[in-house]
Amino acid sequence: MRKPGDQMVKEKLNNNKAKLRKGLWSPEEDEKLMNYMLTNGQGCWSDIARNAGLQRCGKSCRLRWINYLRPDLKRGAFSPQEEELIIHLHSILGNRWSQIAARLPGRTDNEIKNFWNSTVKKRLKNNNNNSTSSQNNSDSISEPNKGTVMEGMMAMHEYDVAAMYMDSSSSSSSSIQAMVMNSQFNPFPPMDNKFDIVNGSFDFSTCLQQVDMGNRGFGQDYGVMEPYVMGLDNDLSVPSLEGTGTEQNYDYIFDTKTNINNQLNNSTESIKVEDIVGIENHWQGQGDSFKMGELDWEGLLANVSSLPYLDFHVE
DNA sequence: AAAGACTGCAACCGCAACCTT
DNA sequence: GAAGGTTGCGGTTGCAGTCTT
Numbered sequence: 001m002r003k004p005g006d007q008m009v010k011e012k013l014n015n016n017k018a019k020l021r022k023g024l025w026s027p028e029e030d031e032k033l034m035n036y037m038l039t040n041g042q043g044c045w046s047d048i049a050r051n052a053g054l055q056r057c058g059k060s061c062r063l064r065w066i067n068y069l070r071p072d073l074k075r076g077a078f079s080p081q082e083e084e085l086i087i088h089l090h091s092i093l094g095n096r097w098s099q100i101a102a103r104l105p106g107r108t109d110n111e112i113k114n115f116w117n118s119t120v121k122k123r124l125k126n127n128n129n130n131s132t133s134s135q136n137n138s139d140s141i142s143e144p145n146k147g148t149v150m151e152g153m154m155a156m157h158e159y160d161v162a163a164m165y166m167d168s169s170s171s172s173s174s175s176i177q178a179m180v181m182n183s184q185f186n187p188f189p190p191m192d193n194k195f196d197i198v199n200g201s202f203d204f205s206t207c208l209q210q211v212d213m214g215n216r217g218f219g220q221d222y223g224v225m226e227p228y229v230m231g232l233d234n235d236l237s238v239p240s241l242e243g244t245g246t247e248q249n250y251d252y253i254f255d256t257k258t259n260i261n262n263q264l265n266n267s268t269e270s271i272k273v274e275d276i277v278g279i280e281n282h283w284q285g286q287g288d289s290f291k292m293g294e295l296d297w298e299g300l301l302a303n304v305s306s307l308p309y310l311d312f313h314v315e
Numbered sequence: 316a317a318a319g320a321c322t323g324c325a326a327c328c329g330c331a332a333c334c335t336t
Numbered sequence: 337g338a339a340g341g342t343t344g345c346g347g348t349t350g351c352a353g354t355c356t357t
């Protein structure tokens with residue numbers, strides 16, 4: 001627990017020094033930050049805080065943007081598919097929330113962390129308690145291990161890809177967000193066509209690298225595909241995505257406390273993926289199956305960035 | 316109806332890595 | 337290479353809302 005006294009002293013110091021606000025953000029502050037980001041894009045956060053006229057430190061602005069204001073966030077409850085995926089990923093990655101979040105479009109590390117700590121952990125604990133066999137105790141929940149990794153990856157392999165394209169309906173009906181953006185911000189920029197959803201093929205040899213929002217003034221961490229550095233010499237097949245189509249429908253409705261409401265419809269643009277760097281033939285062409293027995297688990301766990309990412313799918 | 320316990324989530328803190336000069 | 341600034345991340349805290357007694 002924080003010591004109230006210490007906290008008060010710190011706050012006093014902060015207030016006296018820079019008169020920086022702390023605590024919950026007001027709608028006015030949100031609006032200021034949002035407007036600034038829309039107009040100027042992302043830059044140095046301390047400059048943003050200053051230039052936007054916010055009495056906040058850059059760090060606080062960054063966090064607010066990432067966890068609440070940024071337009072590509074999916075809000076609302078986690079779907080069962082998302083929950084399942086989080087459990088799988090956690091069994092592999094442990095508490096690397098940002099890595100997990102990177103594979104769940106529209107979700108933040110903070111959100112997932114909170115969800116895990118408040119809901120999933122409890123649920124799994126209950127399940128374990130109910131299980132008389134109790135071979136997997138709570139350690140398997142909080143710590144990655146080979147057993148759960150196996151289970152996780154097996155499940156991932158069998159995973160219905162529909163589940164990987166998370167709950168797209170909820171994203172469109174979500175109460176949040178999005179906005180239209182001027183040309184400065186397109187969270188789903190055109191990419192080279194490496195991902196053929198219609199045919200269900202995904203050329204892992206040129207996997208995702210970065211959807212570089214940074215070039216458009218955003219991003220760096222969220223919504224950015226990290227380069228793969230694959231540790232697998234196996235193929236991971238991806239079932240076809242029926243009904244998802246190749247078109248990507250950007251339907252952003254910016255609905256914060258501001259009155260800005262816009263829509264970006266880019267439904268004719270095919271999904272494309274940037275050239276992927278750092279992978280050479282790790283995922284391609286060795287048959288249809290994902291051969292679990294041949295995995296180098298040590299290598300995999302040592303190199304968590306090798307895990308597959310979910311692609312964005314927004315309707 | 317009121318008070319205490321519980322819960323979920325937003326936000327802060329501290330540290331490490333990275334970047335710039 | 338050192339120093340200072342910035343960013344990213346995971347752990348933790350505090351508070352408002354909800355539930356229970």
